[in-house]
Amino acid sequence: MTQIIHSMNTVKLVAVFAENRPGQIARITDVLARANINIRCIIVASSGNCGIMKVLVNDPDLACQSLKKEGFAATLTDVIAVEMPDKPGALHSVAQCLAAHNINLLNTSGFAANNRAILVIEVEDPAQAGEALKKHGLHVLTQKETLTI
Amino acid sequence: MFWHQEIETLDRPALDALQLKRLRETVRRLERVPFYRGKFLETGLKPDEINSAADIRRLPFTTAADLRENYPDGLLAVSREEVLRLHTSSGTTGKPKALFFSRRDVDTAAELIARAFCMTGVTRRDVFQNMMSYGLFTGGLVMHYGAEKVGCMVIPAGPGTSERQLLLMQDFGTTVIHVTPSYAFYFADFLEKKGIDPRKNLALRKAFVGAEPYTEETKRKIEAALGIDVYNSYGLTEMNGPGVAFECEGKCGMHVWEDNFVLEIIDPATGEPVGDGEPGEMVLTSINREAMPLLRYRTRDLTSIIPGPCACGRTHRRIHRITGRSDDMLIVRGVNIFPQQIERVLMSIPQVGRNYLIQLEGLDEMTVKVELSPSGFDGQVGHLTQLQIEVMEKLRAELSVRPTVELVASGSLPVSEGKAKRVIDKRSL
Numbered sequence: 001m002t003q004i005i006h007s008m009n010t011v012k013l014v015a016v017f018a019e020n021r022p023g024q025i026a027r028i029t030d031v032l033a034r035a036n037i038n039i040r041c042i043i044v045a046s047s048g049n050c051g052i053m054k055v056l057v058n059d060p061d062l063a064c065q066s067l068k069k070e071g072f073a074a075t076l077t078d079v080i081a082v083e084m085p086d087k088p089g090a091l092h093s094v095a096q097c098l099a100a101h102n103i104n105l106l107n108t109s110g111f112a113a114n115n116r117a118i119l120v121i122e123v124e125d126p127a128q129a130g131e132a133l134k135k136h137g138l139h140v141l142t143q144k145e146t147l148t149i
Numbered sequence: 150m151f152w153h154q155e156i157e158t159l160d161r162p163a164l165d166a167l168q169l170k171r172l173r174e175t176v177r178r179l180e181r182v183p184f185y186r187g188k189f190l191e192t193g194l195k196p197d198e199i200n201s202a203a204d205i206r207r208l209p210f211t212t213a214a215d216l217r218e219n220y221p222d223g224l225l226a227v228s229r230e231e232v233l234r235l236h237t238s239s240g241t242t243g244k245p246k247a248l249f250f251s252r253r254d255v256d257t258a259a260e261l262i263a264r265a266f267c268m269t270g271v272t273r274r275d276v277f278q279n280m281m282s283y284g285l286f287t288g289g290l291v292m293h294y295g296a297e298k299v300g301c302m303v304i305p306a307g308p309g310t311s312e313r314q315l316l317l318m319q320d321f322g323t324t325v326i327h328v329t330p331s332y333a334f335y336f337a338d339f340l341e342k343k344g345i346d347p348r349k350n351l352a353l354r355k356a357f358v359g360a361e362p363y364t365e366e367t368k369r370k371i372e373a374a375l376g377i378d379v380y381n382s383y384g385l386t387e388m389n390g391p392g393v394a395f396e397c398e399g400k401c402g403m404h405v406w407e408d409n410f411v412l413e414i415i416d417p418a419t420g421e422p423v424g425d426g427e428p429g430e431m432v433l434t435s436i437n438r439e440a441m442p443l444l445r446y447r448t449r450d451l452t453s454i455i456p457g458p459c460a461c462g463r464t465h466r467r468i469h470r471i472t473g474r475s476d477d478m479l480i481v482r483g484v485n486i487f488p489q490q491i492e493r494v495l496m497s498i499p500q501v502g503r504n505y506l507i508q509l510e511g512l513d514e515m516t517v518k519v520e521l522s523p524s525g526f527d528g529q530v531g532h533l534t535q536l537q538i539e540v541m542e543k544l545r546a547e548l549s550v551r552p553t554v555e556l557v558a559s560g561s562l563p564v565s566e567g568k569a570k571r572v573i574d575k576r577s578l
Contacts, residue, residue: 017521
């Protein structure tokens with residue numbers, strides 16, 4: 001497994017392989033629930049008969065280990081969680097910044113809660129993207145901060 | 150190491166002479182069996198007319214259907230009092246095939262297993278755990294008697310649960326196992342989940358793997374997963390069960406014990422012999438059995454003879470691993486496909502797990518379900534799609550038929566602790 005380099009600018013998601021049929025997410029959430037893992041955000045990307053579920057959790061290492069122990073194909077993946085003002089044009093400002101730095105988005109999702117808006121983005125080089133967004137004046141969340149949303 | 154060096158290295162003319170002598174005795178013995186007597190009458194053959202090895206072609210074939218039609222004891226060549234044991238084949242459809250053993254047959258079958266054990270370096274200091282099903286299946290008792298003959302400590306574990314297998318291995322220091330390839334994989338996965346490294350935590354060193362055909366790639370994967378030497382074995386209930394042919398330490402084909410079996414390779418369509426080293430259906434005649442010898446038994450197993458002598462010094466010829474069964478063949482869109490071809494392709498792709506399932510549906514639609522190996526997973530959807538395409542393209546190149554490939558989670562396909570189910574045919578043709 002590739003070692004994830006710890007960076008203040010990145011957040012770890014747990015990615016797990018799942019078949020695209022009823023009951024498969026439940027198999028995963030069963031393991032996470034038993035390991036007392038709290039899920040903050042979930043993204044599912046599917047392709048034909050299979051897909052990948054990605055979760056932002058309170059303890060990614062424990063979550064990943066627990067899933068592997070049960071025979072799941074699971075790994076940790078680095079993403080950026082960036083906070084934006086919850087108002088029109090905020091996403092556009094982030095998109096402009098990334099475009100200016102020629103950064104391509106692989107997977108993106110976002111949510112707003114409690115007057116805060118968070119964008120979770122997957123890019124080729126998360127550390128570089130995090131740096132760019134910081135310079136743009138945006139707040140890039142640390143793993144710990146994601147727990148307070 | 151040899152169990153019976155003289156017979157195992159008998160020079161070819163002497164071995165041929167022994168075969169002929171035993172073949173003639175067997176034919177004479179079979180005159181008592183109405184089924185064979187009728188066949189001899191049909192062709193006008195007299196046992197005294199068997200004068201050379203080539204004359205075997207004048208003898209009738211025996212098929213699985215003949216065994217079923219003569220069930221339960223129509224092919225018995227001795228009186229019931231002389232029978233010591235009964236085994237049957239699994240008989241997945243209809244009646245099973247019954248095979249009787251006399252006292253001498255039980256001992257001969259054990260002797261052939263003992264030769265195989267010695268040939269792979271197993272000694273009386275080994276602890277042998279037989280993980281095959283006991284009972285009517287020959288893989289249990291026949292192997293058991295052979296291991297006892299060698300003097301191993303035998304643990305008749307049977308298929309049992311993996312927890313129990315592990316407990317026995319740990320507590321009694323098992324060094325040699327007998328297992329099906331699908332259970333070997335299942336057990337390797339079980340150890341991995343338990344965090345047990347068989348190289349460090351167990352004393353295992355060898356496995357006899359058989360009862361299901363499997364590929365060289367599968368064998369290597371089992372060897373890597375369990376940290377052991379795997380020896381291929383071949384047998385069938387109709388010919389004593391295990392012990393017809395085994396690999397020696399050279400691991401280069403399986404020696405068929407030709408003092409016990411006459412080996413022929415034929416074209417399954419015409420029944421005519423194929424050229425030297427050519428693939429075809431194996432036909433076996435048991436020439437050292439009392440209770441129920443069979444003439445020219447159509448095994449339906451496909452293989453070929455490996456020409457030339459073996460470095461180990463044994464003169465008994467070798468066969469390649471079984472490449473399929475002539476009745477396992479699938480016909481998809483007019484193309485002949487053997488499940489082993491699919492297995493060979495899958496096992497050459499590292500990101501793919503150990504189990505697979507071939508599903509045929511509708512009008513000749515073939516779907517191959519493949520397990521994603523947890524170690525090859527990097528969280529990228531794009532890579533999953535790429536892998537799917539790679540598997541599909543490689544299968545198409547091998548089979549000339551384009552299958553649908555589905556990636557499934559590791560451990561999600563059915564694996565029995567006995568024989569694996571590889572093909573589900575639900576076609577509405």
